[in-house]
Amino acid sequence: MVQETVIFQNSVIQYYRIGNGPKLLVALHGYGENGQSFSFLEKGLGTHYTILAIDLPFHGGTIWQEGLHFTVSDLWNIIFTITTGYAYPFILVGYSMGGRMALQLLQYFPEHIQQLILIAPDGLHHNKWHYLSTQTRVGNRLFKWVMQHPQPLFICMDASCKLGFFNKSVSNFAHYYLDDALARKQLYERWTTLRKFMPNHNILKQNIQKHHIPIQLIFGKFDRVITPKYGYQFKKGIEPWVSIHIIEAGHQLLKEKNAALIATAISK
Template identity: 25%
Template sequence: MKREIKSVALEDIKLSYEVYGDGNTVILCFHGNGRSADDFKFLEKNTRKIISVHLFLHGYSTFSPHRIHQDLITAEHVEKLLEKLLLKEKVKDFHWVAYSQGGRFTLSAFPSFASRVKSMFLIAPDGMNDNNFYSWSQRQWWTRKLFKRWVEKPEELMSISRVLAKGKIIHPKHVSFLDYYTSDPEKFETAYKTWSAFRDLRPSNEEVRKTLDKHSIQFKVIVGEHDQIITPKSARNFLDKIDQSNALKTIPYGHDIFKPHIEKELLALMPFEDFD
């Protein structure tokens, strides 16, 4: 299927995206940290138009380096850029799919686009809890300084994480997750930059709840039963807060779900044409 890479801009910010197909069913996709827009190629079908966004600091989406520490990316930036994208692509309404960190972007911008959203499927989404350690640590100057140090000395972070795992303070899978990033210096640096630059993207559970109450949208949160990064428990807590306790769907996997045999299960959980 034909692939096109396009972009929209706002000030110094460029948001790039890929388009697959030209069908009537439009699906907007946001990938996760360290992943790519290609993750959603498995959704391709003759009747669909897939718009897969490159998250900032991934692919071709860029902004001025100073935004990593100040003048941070906000929901307002994301909303204005998405409005430009939808206008450029002549999109009236669409389905929304997001994975991991892409979920933080989606939940932050969703209230502004809800009247145009037919369905929303969040796969192991970040952004469900603004009070967890990940979100809290983003906002502390000293933790940002510490993580910057670990970008330069990843072996120090791995040594500490192994000790914490041995003492059963963190799960061993967290060590594997950290090892995945620290083993690749470029990937680890990107993870640090996104962690710092996106800390003002803070979805409001109350706004999400009110928006879902107001609009008739097919909504699901899909989480791996063995996911130690975005756990089923965190998803249940989030869904209870937004009065969507029946929206949870679990699959028997971990956090890394973009594999052929798992993609088939995801497709079964996302029947887009049923809502057109």
């Protein structure tokens, strides 16, 4: 694995080159992670694939200087720059938050994508809280205020959990990212910066059928954050192109023990 950087406008984008095979695979990581999260795939795929795993804005070693603004065109220009010299189309992999971004790329650039691998992906369902906090001006201002003054949120969240309105594992997940002031600041910056990534399912399904793009969906059986049901809902109407795999695990699927299954899905 080799760590590299590329200049994009005023920013420095860090990415990892994993493996040295002839087939190109672009990987987009999840929230709070970085491109190095895909390093466990090198052993199984490194001789047949070159994996380019990007550190997204406000993540990893990327130094993002474009404010709270990032579009699908920006992401595509970065990918185009780091993939110079490789043959298209390429395989696209997205995990969690990166899954939402991968879906947006498929919506706009389907002719360049050979296959899409989505691992516990965001973007297959519409989260009303995410929409409110990133797609409306009032909601975004409220989101910023709550990240600076989180105590009322904690009280409401814990009370809802006790009353059974809120899943305990989701509450624990939220506390993990909200208990620290820096983590809350990063959450606001990251969610707001990536607000333009809102994939349209109807267009996606049209693209999948028109361009004959196979989709591999991988979920954790015990994932309470992004459940397999979203995959089955998305599959409706495009059944021949979508395969669903369920792993005996939770949301954290980028682990060595899952390497063989993920590698098999990619190699199909």
